[in-house]
Amino acid sequence: MNKDSKYYKEARKKVLSKRKPYQKKRVIIPVLTGVFFVVASIFGIIYSTFYQTTDDAFIEAHTIYLAPRVSGQITELFVDDNSTIKEGEIIAQIDPKDYELTLNKAQAELEKAQAEYKISSNDINKMNAVTKQTKNDIKSAKSKLEYANSDYYRYKNAYKDGSVTKQDYDNAIKNLEVARSQYLAAQENLKANNSELRATISKKSSKYAEIKKLMSQVEEAKLNLSYTTIIAPKSGAITNKNVEVGSWVEKAHPILSIVPNDCYIIANFKETQITNMKKGQKVTIKIDTYKGKTFKGVLDSIQKSSGAKASLFPPENAVGSYVKVVQRVPVKIKFDEDISNYNIVPGLSVVAKVKVK
Numbered sequence: 001m002n003k004d005s006k007y008y009k010e011a012r013k014k015v016l017s018k019r020k021p022y023q024k025k026r027v028i029i030p031v032l033t034g035v036f037f038v039v040a041s042i043f044g045i046i047y048s049t050f051y052q053t054t055d056d057a058f059i060e061a062h063t064i065y066l067a068p069r070v071s072g073q074i075t076e077l078f079v080d081d082n083s084t085i086k087e088g089e090i091i092a093q094i095d096p097k098d099y100e101l102t103l104n105k106a107q108a109e110l111e112k113a114q115a116e117y118k119i120s121s122n123d124i125n126k127m128n129a130v131t132k133q134t135k136n137d138i139k140s141a142k143s144k145l146e147y148a149n150s151d152y153y154r155y156k157n158a159y160k161d162g163s164v165t166k167q168d169y170d171n172a173i174k175n176l177e178v179a180r181s182q183y184l185a186a187q188e189n190l191k192a193n194n195s196e197l198r199a200t201i202s203k204k205s206s207k208y209a210e211i212k213k214l215m216s217q218v219e220e221a222k223l224n225l226s227y228t229t230i231i232a233p234k235s236g237a238i239t240n241k242n243v244e245v246g247s248w249v250e251k252a253h254p255i256l257s258i259v260p261n262d263c264y265i266i267a268n269f270k271e272t273q274i275t276n277m278k279k280g281q282k283v284t285i286k287i288d289t290y291k292g293k294t295f296k297g298v299l300d301s302i303q304k305s306s307g308a309k310a311s312l313f314p315p316e317n318a319v320g321s322y323v324k325v326v327q328r329v330p331v332k333i334k335f336d337e338d339i340s341n342y343n344i345v346p347g348l349s350v351v352a353k354v355k356v357k
Contacts, residue, residue: 049356049357050355050356050357051353051354051355051356052269052273052274052276052277052353052354052356053351053352053353053354054267054268054269054270054273054351054352055349055350055351056267056268056269056328057265057266057267057268057333057349057350057351057352058265058266058346058347058348058349058350059263059264059265059287059344059345059346059347059348059350060263060264060265060266060346061259061260061262061263061264061345061346062260063257063258063259063260063346064233064234064236064257064258064259064260065254065257066091066230066233066254066255066256066257066258067251067252067253067254067255068094068227068230068249068250068251068252068253068255069224069227069251069252070094070099070224070227070228070251071094071248071249071250071251072094072095072096072098072099072228072248072249073094073095073246073247073248073249074092074093074094074095074243074244074245074246074247074248074249075093075094075095075245076092076093076245077091077092077093077243077244077245078090078091078092079091079092079238079241079256080238080241081238081239081240081241082237082238082239083237083238084235084236084237084238085232085235085236085237085238085258086232086235087232087233087234087235088231088232089231089232090229090230090231090232091230091231091232091238091256092230092243092255093228093229093230094227094228094229094230094249095228096225096228096229099221099224099225099228100225102221102224102225103218103221103222103224103225106214106217106218106220106221107218107221109214109217110211110214110215110217110218113207113210113211113214114211116207117204117207117208117211120200120203120204120207121204123200124197124200124201124204127193127196127197127200128197130193131190131193131194131197134186134189134190134193135190137186137189138183138186138187138190140186141179141182141183141185141186142183144179144182144183145176145179145180145182145183147179148172148175148176148178148179148180149176149179151172151175151176152172152173152175152176154172155168155169155171155172156169156172232258233258234258234260235260235261236258236259236260236261237258237259237261237345238256238257238258239256239257239258239259240254240256240257241255241256242254242255242256243255243256259345259346261339261340263335263339263344263345263346264300264332264333264334264335265285265297265332265333265334265335265350265352266330266331266332266333267330267331267333267350267352267354268328268329268330268331269328269329269331269354270326270327270328270329271326271327271328271329274302274329274331276356276357277299277302277331277354277356278299278302279299279300279301279302280298280299281298281299281354281355281356282296282297282298282299282336282354282355283296283297283298283299283333283336283352283353283354283355284296284297284352284353284355285297285333285335285350285351285352285353286350286351286352286353287344287348287349287350287351288348288349288350288351289343289344289348290342295335295337295339296335296336296337297333297334297335297336297352298333298334298336299331299332299333299354300332300333300334301331301332302329302330302331302332303329303330303331303332331352331354333352333354
Protein backbone atom coordinates (compact mmCIF):
# COMPACT_ATOMS: atom_id res chain seq x y z
CA MET A 1 0.00 0.00 0.00
CA ASN A 2 1.27 3.48 -0.80
CA LYS A 3 2.25 5.23 2.46
CA ASP A 4 1.17 8.53 0.94
CA SER A 5 -2.24 7.25 0.04
CA LYS A 6 -5.31 8.42 1.83
CA TYR A 7 -6.31 4.92 2.95
CA TYR A 8 -2.91 4.22 4.53
CA LYS A 9 -2.95 7.42 6.56
CA GLU A 10 -6.47 6.75 7.85
CA ALA A 11 -5.57 3.17 8.86
CA ARG A 12 -2.40 4.31 10.68
CA LYS A 13 -4.37 6.99 12.48
CA LYS A 14 -6.87 4.39 13.78
CA VAL A 15 -4.06 2.10 15.02
CA LEU A 16 -2.31 4.93 16.86
CA SER A 17 -5.56 6.07 18.46
CA LYS A 18 -6.07 2.59 19.92
CA ARG A 19 -2.47 2.36 21.20
CA LYS A 20 -2.41 5.64 23.18
CA PRO A 21 -4.75 4.63 26.05
CA TYR A 22 -2.75 1.44 26.53
CA GLN A 23 0.52 3.37 26.67
CA LYS A 24 -1.01 5.80 29.19
CA LYS A 25 -2.02 2.90 31.45
CA ARG A 26 1.49 1.49 31.30
CA VAL A 27 2.77 4.77 32.67
CA ILE A 28 0.02 5.66 35.17
CA ILE A 29 -0.23 2.31 37.00
CA PRO A 30 3.45 2.15 38.05
CA VAL A 31 3.33 5.78 39.11
CA LEU A 32 0.23 5.24 41.26
CA THR A 33 1.74 2.10 42.74
CA GLY A 34 4.90 3.98 43.64
CA VAL A 35 2.92 6.80 45.18
CA PHE A 36 0.89 4.28 47.22
CA PHE A 37 4.00 2.64 48.65
CA VAL A 38 5.58 6.02 49.44
CA VAL A 39 2.43 7.18 51.25
CA ALA A 40 2.16 3.84 53.05
CA SER A 41 5.81 4.06 54.13
CA ILE A 42 5.34 7.60 55.39
CA PHE A 43 2.19 6.55 57.29
CA GLY A 44 4.00 3.54 58.73
CA ILE A 45 6.88 5.71 59.95
CA ILE A 46 4.47 8.23 61.53
CA TYR A 47 2.36 5.42 63.08
CA SER A 48 5.38 3.66 64.56
CA THR A 49 6.50 6.96 66.06
CA PHE A 50 3.31 7.17 68.14
CA TYR A 51 2.24 3.51 68.51
CA GLN A 52 3.82 0.09 68.87
CA THR A 53 1.71 -2.99 68.21
CA THR A 54 2.15 -6.72 68.69
CA ASP A 55 -0.10 -9.75 68.28
CA ASP A 56 2.35 -11.91 70.23
CA ALA A 57 0.42 -11.34 73.46
CA PHE A 58 -1.66 -13.49 75.79
CA ILE A 59 -3.86 -13.22 78.88
CA GLU A 60 -2.08 -14.36 82.04
CA ALA A 61 -3.05 -14.72 85.71
CA HIS A 62 -1.38 -15.84 88.93
CA THR A 63 -3.34 -19.08 89.25
CA ILE A 64 -3.61 -20.35 92.83
CA TYR A 65 -3.27 -24.10 93.27
CA LEU A 66 -5.15 -24.63 96.51
CA ALA A 67 -4.04 -27.47 98.79
CA PRO A 68 -5.32 -28.28 102.31
CA ARG A 69 -2.94 -27.67 105.20
CA VAL A 70 -4.16 -30.76 107.06
CA SER A 71 -5.30 -34.22 105.99
CA GLY A 72 -8.81 -35.55 106.46
CA GLN A 73 -12.18 -36.38 104.94
CA ILE A 74 -14.24 -33.74 103.17
CA THR A 75 -17.61 -33.41 104.92
CA GLU A 76 -18.88 -30.32 103.09
CA LEU A 77 -18.10 -28.78 99.70
CA PHE A 78 -19.41 -25.37 98.67
CA VAL A 79 -17.97 -24.90 95.14
CA ASP A 80 -18.01 -26.56 91.73
CA ASP A 81 -15.98 -26.24 88.54
CA ASN A 82 -16.31 -22.80 86.89
CA SER A 83 -18.17 -21.36 89.88
CA THR A 84 -16.97 -18.06 91.30
CA ILE A 85 -15.95 -17.35 94.86
CA LYS A 86 -14.98 -14.31 96.88
CA GLU A 87 -11.95 -13.95 99.11
CA GLY A 88 -12.69 -15.22 102.62
CA GLU A 89 -15.59 -17.47 101.65
CA ILE A 90 -15.59 -21.15 102.67
CA ILE A 91 -14.61 -23.62 99.96
CA ALA A 92 -14.79 -26.90 101.87
CA GLN A 93 -14.90 -28.41 105.36
CA ILE A 94 -12.64 -31.23 106.54
CA ASP A 95 -13.93 -33.43 109.38
CA PRO A 96 -12.65 -31.60 112.52
CA LYS A 97 -13.27 -34.30 115.16
CA ASP A 98 -9.73 -35.69 115.39
CA TYR A 99 -8.30 -32.19 115.54
CA GLU A 100 -10.75 -31.18 118.28
CA LEU A 101 -9.65 -34.20 120.36
CA THR A 102 -5.99 -33.29 119.86
CA LEU A 103 -6.69 -29.73 120.96
CA ASN A 104 -8.64 -30.84 124.04
CA LYS A 105 -5.86 -33.21 125.08
CA ALA A 106 -3.18 -30.54 124.65
CA GLN A 107 -5.24 -28.03 126.65
CA ALA A 108 -5.77 -30.57 129.48
CA GLU A 109 -2.05 -31.31 129.68
CA LEU A 110 -1.30 -27.59 129.69
CA GLU A 111 -3.74 -26.95 132.54
CA LYS A 112 -2.19 -29.81 134.55
CA ALA A 113 1.33 -28.45 134.01
CA GLN A 114 0.20 -24.95 134.96
CA ALA A 115 -1.35 -26.29 138.20
CA GLU A 116 1.86 -28.14 139.06
CA TYR A 117 3.87 -25.04 138.27
CA LYS A 118 1.69 -23.06 140.66
CA ILE A 119 2.22 -25.68 143.40
CA SER A 120 5.98 -25.51 142.86
CA SER A 121 5.84 -21.73 143.15
CA ASN A 122 3.93 -22.00 146.43
CA ASP A 123 6.37 -24.61 147.73
CA ILE A 124 9.28 -22.32 146.92
CA ASN A 125 7.63 -19.47 148.81
CA LYS A 126 7.11 -21.73 151.82
CA MET A 127 10.69 -23.00 151.68
CA ASN A 128 12.02 -19.47 151.47
CA ALA A 129 10.10 -18.67 154.65
CA VAL A 130 11.48 -21.83 156.32
CA THR A 131 14.99 -20.92 155.18
CA LYS A 132 14.63 -17.49 156.68
CA GLN A 133 13.44 -19.01 159.98
CA THR A 134 16.24 -21.60 159.91
CA LYS A 135 18.81 -18.88 159.44
CA ASN A 136 17.34 -17.08 162.46
CA ASP A 137 17.50 -20.34 164.41
CA ILE A 138 21.16 -20.73 163.47
CA LYS A 139 21.84 -17.20 164.57
CA SER A 140 20.09 -17.86 167.91
CA ALA A 141 21.83 -21.24 168.35
CA LYS A 142 25.17 -19.66 167.64
CA SER A 143 24.55 -17.03 170.33
CA LYS A 144 23.56 -19.74 172.83
CA LEU A 145 26.62 -21.77 171.88
CA GLU A 146 28.91 -18.83 172.42
CA TYR A 147 27.25 -18.13 175.80
CA ALA A 148 27.47 -21.83 176.84
CA ASN A 149 31.10 -21.96 175.73
CA SER A 150 31.85 -18.87 177.80
CA ASP A 151 30.08 -20.40 180.82
CA TYR A 152 31.99 -23.63 180.36
CA TYR A 153 35.39 -21.93 180.55
CA ARG A 154 34.22 -19.77 183.45
CA TYR A 155 32.96 -22.77 185.45
CA LYS A 156 36.00 -24.79 184.50
CA ASN A 157 38.39 -22.21 185.97
CA ALA A 158 36.12 -21.69 188.99
CA TYR A 159 35.98 -25.43 189.61
CA LYS A 160 39.76 -25.56 189.61
CA ASP A 161 39.78 -22.76 192.16
CA GLY A 162 37.12 -24.54 194.19
CA SER A 163 34.73 -21.60 193.77
CA VAL A 164 31.96 -23.81 192.33
CA THR A 165 30.86 -27.34 192.91
CA LYS A 166 31.41 -30.22 190.53
CA GLN A 167 27.70 -30.27 189.82
CA ASP A 168 27.87 -26.65 188.60
CA TYR A 169 30.81 -27.59 186.40
CA ASP A 170 28.97 -30.66 185.02
CA ASN A 171 25.91 -28.51 184.27
CA ALA A 172 28.13 -26.09 182.30
CA ILE A 173 29.53 -29.00 180.25
CA LYS A 174 26.04 -30.31 179.63
CA ASN A 175 24.75 -26.88 178.56
CA LEU A 176 27.66 -26.53 176.12
CA GLU A 177 26.94 -29.92 174.54
CA VAL A 178 23.23 -29.06 174.16
CA ALA A 179 24.04 -25.68 172.61
CA ARG A 180 26.52 -27.30 170.21
CA SER A 181 23.95 -29.95 169.21
CA GLN A 182 21.28 -27.30 168.61
CA TYR A 183 23.67 -25.24 166.49
CA LEU A 184 24.72 -28.24 164.39
CA ALA A 185 21.07 -29.31 164.02
CA ALA A 186 20.10 -25.83 162.80
CA GLN A 187 22.88 -25.95 160.22
CA GLU A 188 21.77 -29.38 159.03
CA ASN A 189 18.20 -28.12 158.74
CA LEU A 190 19.41 -25.21 156.61
CA LYS A 191 21.42 -27.54 154.42
CA ALA A 192 18.46 -29.91 153.93
CA ASN A 193 16.10 -27.02 153.27
CA ASN A 194 18.46 -25.53 150.67
CA SER A 195 18.75 -28.89 148.92
CA GLU A 196 14.96 -29.26 148.84
CA LEU A 197 14.65 -25.67 147.65
CA ARG A 198 17.03 -26.28 144.74
CA ALA A 199 15.08 -29.39 143.78
CA THR A 200 11.81 -27.48 143.86
CA ILE A 201 13.27 -24.61 141.82
CA SER A 202 14.55 -27.14 139.30
CA LYS A 203 11.10 -28.74 139.18
CA LYS A 204 9.52 -25.33 138.66
CA SER A 205 11.93 -24.55 135.79
CA SER A 206 11.16 -27.92 134.24
CA LYS A 207 7.43 -27.24 134.50
CA TYR A 208 7.93 -23.82 132.95
CA ALA A 209 9.69 -25.40 129.96
CA GLU A 210 6.95 -28.01 129.75
CA ILE A 211 4.30 -25.26 129.82
CA LYS A 212 6.03 -23.42 126.97
CA LYS A 213 6.12 -26.63 124.96
CA LEU A 214 2.47 -27.43 125.72
CA MET A 215 1.44 -23.88 124.83
CA SER A 216 3.06 -24.36 121.42
CA GLN A 217 1.24 -27.67 121.03
CA VAL A 218 -2.07 -25.99 121.92
CA GLU A 219 -1.45 -23.22 119.37
CA GLU A 220 -0.51 -25.79 116.75
CA ALA A 221 -3.65 -27.81 117.56
CA LYS A 222 -5.77 -24.64 117.26
CA LEU A 223 -4.19 -23.84 113.89
CA ASN A 224 -4.72 -27.37 112.60
CA LEU A 225 -8.33 -27.22 113.73
CA SER A 226 -8.78 -23.89 111.92
CA TYR A 227 -7.21 -25.41 108.79
CA THR A 228 -10.05 -27.93 108.58
CA THR A 229 -12.14 -25.05 107.21
CA ILE A 230 -10.68 -24.29 103.78
CA ILE A 231 -11.01 -20.59 102.97
CA ALA A 232 -10.62 -18.88 99.58
CA PRO A 233 -7.40 -16.82 99.70
CA LYS A 234 -8.52 -14.71 96.75
CA SER A 235 -11.57 -14.00 94.62
CA GLY A 236 -11.80 -15.82 91.32
CA ALA A 237 -13.15 -18.78 89.36
CA ILE A 238 -12.83 -22.43 90.45
CA THR A 239 -11.11 -24.84 88.04
CA ASN A 240 -9.53 -28.30 88.12
CA LYS A 241 -11.65 -29.45 91.08
CA ASN A 242 -10.79 -33.06 91.91
CA VAL A 243 -12.65 -33.68 95.21
CA GLU A 244 -16.19 -34.44 96.31
CA VAL A 245 -17.90 -34.84 99.68
CA GLY A 246 -16.46 -37.96 101.28
CA SER A 247 -13.08 -37.67 99.54
CA TRP A 248 -9.96 -38.08 101.66
CA VAL A 249 -7.51 -35.26 101.08
CA GLU A 250 -3.83 -35.17 101.93
CA LYS A 251 -1.91 -32.24 103.31
CA ALA A 252 -0.20 -30.14 100.58
CA HIS A 253 -1.92 -32.05 97.73
CA PRO A 254 -3.85 -29.60 95.46
CA ILE A 255 -7.61 -30.17 95.30
CA LEU A 256 -8.54 -27.31 92.95
CA SER A 257 -7.32 -24.11 91.34
CA ILE A 258 -8.51 -20.53 91.62
CA VAL A 259 -8.07 -18.24 88.62
CA PRO A 260 -8.10 -14.69 90.05
CA ASN A 261 -10.25 -11.95 88.54
CA ASP A 262 -7.31 -9.60 88.14
CA CYS A 263 -5.93 -11.00 84.89
CA TYR A 264 -3.16 -9.20 83.04
CA ILE A 265 -1.41 -9.38 79.67
CA ILE A 266 2.09 -10.41 78.73
CA ALA A 267 2.91 -8.86 75.35
CA ASN A 268 6.15 -9.74 73.59
CA PHE A 269 7.55 -6.76 71.66
CA LYS A 270 10.61 -6.67 69.44
CA GLU A 271 13.66 -5.09 71.00
CA THR A 272 13.36 -2.17 68.56
CA GLN A 273 9.79 -1.44 69.71
CA ILE A 274 10.44 -0.79 73.41
CA THR A 275 12.78 2.19 73.02
CA ASN A 276 10.16 4.75 74.03
CA MET A 277 8.01 2.52 76.24
CA LYS A 278 7.60 3.31 79.93
CA LYS A 279 5.29 2.58 82.84
CA GLY A 280 1.92 4.32 82.75
CA GLN A 281 1.50 4.57 78.97
CA LYS A 282 -2.00 3.90 77.65
CA VAL A 283 -2.64 0.64 75.82
CA THR A 284 -5.43 -0.39 73.45
CA ILE A 285 -6.32 -4.07 73.82
CA LYS A 286 -8.18 -6.32 71.41
CA ILE A 287 -9.04 -9.89 72.33
CA ASP A 288 -9.80 -12.46 69.64
CA THR A 289 -12.73 -13.77 71.68
CA TYR A 290 -14.50 -10.38 71.56
CA LYS A 291 -14.38 -9.19 67.96
CA GLY A 292 -14.97 -5.47 67.57
CA LYS A 293 -14.52 -4.79 71.30
CA THR A 294 -11.62 -2.61 72.43
CA PHE A 295 -10.42 -2.68 76.03
CA LYS A 296 -8.41 -0.04 77.87
CA GLY A 297 -5.11 -0.89 79.48
CA VAL A 298 -1.99 0.62 80.97
CA LEU A 299 1.64 -0.45 80.69
CA ASP A 300 2.71 -1.82 84.07
CA SER A 301 6.31 -2.90 83.63
CA ILE A 302 8.98 -4.07 81.18
CA GLN A 303 10.82 -7.29 81.96
CA LYS A 304 14.55 -6.89 82.59
CA SER A 305 15.40 -9.96 80.54
CA SER A 306 14.46 -10.95 77.01
CA GLY A 307 13.53 -14.09 75.16
CA ALA A 308 15.16 -14.95 71.85
CA LYS A 309 12.94 -15.77 68.90
CA ALA A 310 14.60 -17.28 65.81
CA SER A 311 13.54 -16.30 62.27
CA LEU A 312 14.83 -17.69 58.96
CA PHE A 313 15.99 -15.26 56.27
CA PRO A 314 16.93 -16.24 52.67
CA PRO A 315 20.66 -15.97 51.90
CA GLU A 316 22.17 -13.61 49.39
CA ASN A 317 24.40 -15.25 46.79
CA ALA A 318 24.72 -18.35 48.98
CA VAL A 319 23.37 -21.87 49.12
CA GLY A 320 21.17 -22.75 52.07
CA SER A 321 19.88 -20.36 54.71
CA TYR A 322 20.96 -18.60 57.89
CA VAL A 323 19.22 -17.73 61.10
CA LYS A 324 18.84 -14.22 62.46
CA VAL A 325 17.79 -13.97 66.10
CA VAL A 326 15.14 -11.39 66.94
CA GLN A 327 14.98 -10.47 70.64
CA ARG A 328 11.52 -10.31 72.16
CA VAL A 329 11.00 -8.41 75.41
CA PRO A 330 7.97 -9.32 77.60
CA VAL A 331 5.90 -6.31 78.67
CA LYS A 332 3.26 -6.57 81.41
CA ILE A 333 0.00 -4.74 80.72
CA LYS A 334 -2.87 -4.33 83.18
CA PHE A 335 -6.51 -3.69 82.33
CA ASP A 336 -7.60 -0.14 83.09
CA GLU A 337 -11.30 -0.93 83.33
CA ASP A 338 -13.69 -3.40 84.93
CA ILE A 339 -13.62 -6.69 83.00
CA SER A 340 -15.67 -8.76 85.46
CA ASN A 341 -18.58 -9.01 82.98
CA TYR A 342 -16.37 -10.63 80.34
CA ASN A 343 -15.08 -14.19 80.27
CA ILE A 344 -11.43 -13.23 80.03
CA VAL A 345 -9.30 -16.19 81.07
CA PRO A 346 -5.60 -17.08 80.83
CA GLY A 347 -4.41 -18.22 77.43
CA LEU A 348 -6.56 -15.95 75.24
CA SER A 349 -4.75 -14.28 72.34
CA VAL A 350 -4.45 -10.50 72.41
CA VAL A 351 -3.42 -7.65 70.12
CA ALA A 352 -1.84 -4.87 72.19
CA LYS A 353 -1.18 -1.35 70.91
CA VAL A 354 0.91 0.93 73.14
CA LYS A 355 0.77 4.69 72.69
CA VAL A 356 4.43 5.62 73.16
CA LYS A 357 4.11 9.34 72.33
